[in-house]
Amino acid sequence: MSMHYIKSTLYLALFLxxxxxxxxxxxxxxxxxxxxxxxxxxxxxxxxxxxxxxxFLHEDYVTYKQQQIDFFHFSTFKLNYVHNLSFGxxxxxxxxFETGSxxxxxxxxxxxxxxxxxVRYGHRFRLEQRIFDSFTSFRQRYRFAVDFPLNGEKLxxxxxxxxxxxxxxFSVSKxxxxxxxxxxxxxxxxQINEKLKLQTGLEYRLEGYNAVARNSLFxxxxxxxxx
Numbered sequence: 001m002s003m004h005y006i007k008s009t010l011y012l013a014l015f016l017x018x019x020x021x022x023x024x025x026x027x028x029x030x031x032x033x034x035x036x037x038x039x040x041x042x043x044x045x046x047x048x049x050x051x052x053x054x055x056f057l058h059e060d061y062v063t064y065k066q067q068q069i070d071f072f073h074f075s076t077f078k079l080n081y082v083h084n085l086s087f088g089x090x091x092x093x094x095x096x097f098e099t100g101s102x103x104x105x106x107x108x109x110x111x112x113x114x115x116x117x118x119v120r121y122g123h124r125f126r127l128e129q130r131i132f133d134s135f136t137s138f139r140q141r142y143r144f145a146v147d148f149p150l151n152g153e154k155l156x157x158x159x160x161x162x163x164x165x166x167x168x169x170f171s172v173s174k175x176x177x178x179x180x181x182x183x184x185x186x187x188x189x190x191q192i193n194e195k196l197k198l199q200t201g202l203e204y205r206l207e208g209y210n211a212v213a214r215n216s217l218f219x220x221x222x223x224x225x226x227x
Contacts (some may be wrong), residue, residue, distance in 0.1 A: 032054045041112035045079060062123070108126070111123070122146070137171050139170065157192075163185070195225060
């Protein structure tokens with residue numbers, strides 16, 4: 001895969017995310033920063049712990065406002081070289097910031113990945129049970145993602161890489177109308193050393209487009225540490 005093709009794909013993806021987001025009404029800009037810790041307990045079992053902070057960068061002329069903090073854990077079991085199964089628990093706190101209900105979430109995930117010519121393709125299926133103060137929502141998610149190094153076909157220390165994904169979400173609840181969402185994400189990462197990756201990028205979310213659509217652009221930043 002040539003550098004010209006990679007750069008053209010990256011620029012096009014970033015342009016589309018920006019164009020779609022800023023052309024919509026009912027639009028917010030948020031920031032999301034995260035730190036993730038990954039550890040391989042054994043050859044077939046790994047754990048992940050993460051902390052994430054989300055904050056408004058633009059909402060009705062407000063330049064900064066904390067929305068929530070999140071804590072979550074995933075246990076992943078490797079079924080074979082390309083398939084794995086994960087179980088997660090997630091806690092979201094919005095009560096501290098008076099921005100909505102807290103949330104407790106349980107997640108079951110199946111992931112399939114394969115690699116060809118230096119490009120890794122991933123298919124992720126998730127089932128989520130989201131428990132809020134006054135109701136429970138059940139959400140199904142499917143994400144297709146690609147990632148590849150920006151220099152050659154193998155990622156080396158100190159080199160950048162690209163991640164792009166699209167995800168469809170469907171939520172059902174007894175107390176609310178069913179909702180359909182779509183997310184588009186583009187990120188650039190850097191392999192700082194064998195145990196640390198840094199990532200930054202953009203994510204556009206079209207939420208509830210079968211009802212009253214909301215549009216948000218997320219500015220993403222994160223660190224992934226291997227223990």
